[in-house]
Amino acid sequence: EPEVTQTPSHQVTQMGQEVILRCVPISNHLYFYWYRQILGQKVEFLVSFYNNEISEKSEIFDDQFSVERPDGSNFTLKIRSTKLEDSAMYFCASSEHQSQIGQPQHFGDGTRLSIL
Amino acid sequence: AQTVTQSQPEMSVQEAETVTLSCTYDTSENNYYLFWYKQPPSRQMILVIRQEAYKQQNATENRFSVNFQKAAKSFSLKISDSQLGDTAMYFCAFMKPAGAGSYQLTFGKGTKLSVIP
Numbered sequence: 001e002p003e004v005t006q007t008p009s010h011q012v013t014q015m016g017q018e019v020i021l022r023c024v025p026i027s028n029h030l031y032f033y034w035y036r037q038i039l040g041q042k043v044e045f046l047v048s049f050y051n052n053e054i055s056e057k058s059e060i061f062d063d064q065f066s067v068e069r070p071d072g073s074n075f076t077l078k079i080r081s082t083k084l085e086d087s088a089m090y091f092c093a094s095s096e097h098q099s100q101i102g103q104p105q106h107f108g109d110g111t112r113l114s115i116l
Numbered sequence: 117a118q119t120v121t122q123s124q125p126e127m128s129v130q131e132a133e134t135v136t137l138s139c140t141y142d143t144s145e146n147n148y149y150l151f152w153y154k155q156p157p158s159r160q161m162i163l164v165i166r167q168e169a170y171k172q173q174n175a176t177e178n179r180f181s182v183n184f185q186k187a188a189k190s191f192s193l194k195i196s197d198s199q200l201g202d203t204a205m206y207f208c209a210f211m212k213p214a215g216a217g218s219y220q221l222t223f224g225k226g227t228k229l230s231v232i233p
Contacts, residue, residue, distance in 0.1 A: 031218045042225045043161075043207060048218035056214035091161060095219070104151060105211075105221060107161035 002026045004108035006092050012114045013082055021077045021111045023092030032075045033093040033105060034067065036060065043091065049075065079113075087115045118143045118210050122224035129198045130232050136183075137193045137227045139208030145169075149211040150184065150191045151221070156204040164206070167191065195229075203231045 005024045013019045025032050034046040048055040049067055066078045075094075079086055089112050093105040119142045129135035141150070152164040167175045167184050175182050179199075183192045195202055205226045214220035 033218070033221075035221070035223075043209075043221075043223040045214075045220045045222065048214045048216075048220060050216045050218050053216075055216040055218040056220060089159070093161075093221075103219075104163050104166055105219070106163065107153070109158070109160045 004092055004094055004106055006090075006108035006111050008111060009109065010112045010114070012116060015084055015115050016081050019079050019082055019113065021079075021090050021092075021113070023075045023077070023108055024073050025075055025092070025094030026106055027073070029094035029096055029106070031055075031095045031103075031105075032067075032069070033095075034077045035091040035093065035107075037089040037091065037110075038085075039088070046077075082113075082115045084115050086113060088113060118145070118212060118222045120208055120210050120222050120224035122206075122208055122227050124227045125225070126228045126230070128230040128232055129195075131198055131200060133198055134194060134196045135198055135229065137195075137206050137208075137229065139191045139193070139224055141189050141191065141208070141210050143189070143210065143212070145212050149219075150182075151209040151211060152180070152182070152193045153207045153209060153223075154202075154204045155207065155226070156201075161207075165193065198231045200231050200233060202229060204229060 032049040037043045047057040089110045091110045092108045095103045095105045148169045150167045154162045165177045179196045207226045208224040209221045
């Protein structure tokens, strides 16, 4: 069964450094998402992306964050200048074209980001 | 804004028994979707079951079924014949449109389920 893949599985970065988290969505999916889960807390929506632009973003997704689909397969989340509070598990998800509304989102295994 | 509440932080069940995980939500939306996701220790988020709010019939998926009470805004998950592989964190999630055909998931805090041999 096709799946969403995320790399790296664990990223350790010094505070203030830039970090890029990478995701390869399922190949025929057109909608892409990033979520964040701080340790011990709920999973939170960050951003949705369709047709090479952001569809919606949460208040967490401030100017330090950006997303990009640099080629036909990768979907990246960049944090420009990391802060301690950015430490979390970051999940990428994708879903099919909404020919049938309410398609479920399929998640990757996540990238654990640790800011020192 | 939507909120999803899972009032049971942890639960345990004997292997082969049945367990029910509770979830309530609050929304002013009329058309939405509800999901249960499972996150085992391997941390992957796995879709368990899905319910469309406009459908009165409760969704079932093998040993997993839901009790969807729209008026009460309740969406519980029943796991029958529990297996050791069911040990995981279970998240209830509410999905609403987020623009341009995409959807946004709002998650509860999760219930940690342990299946005891």
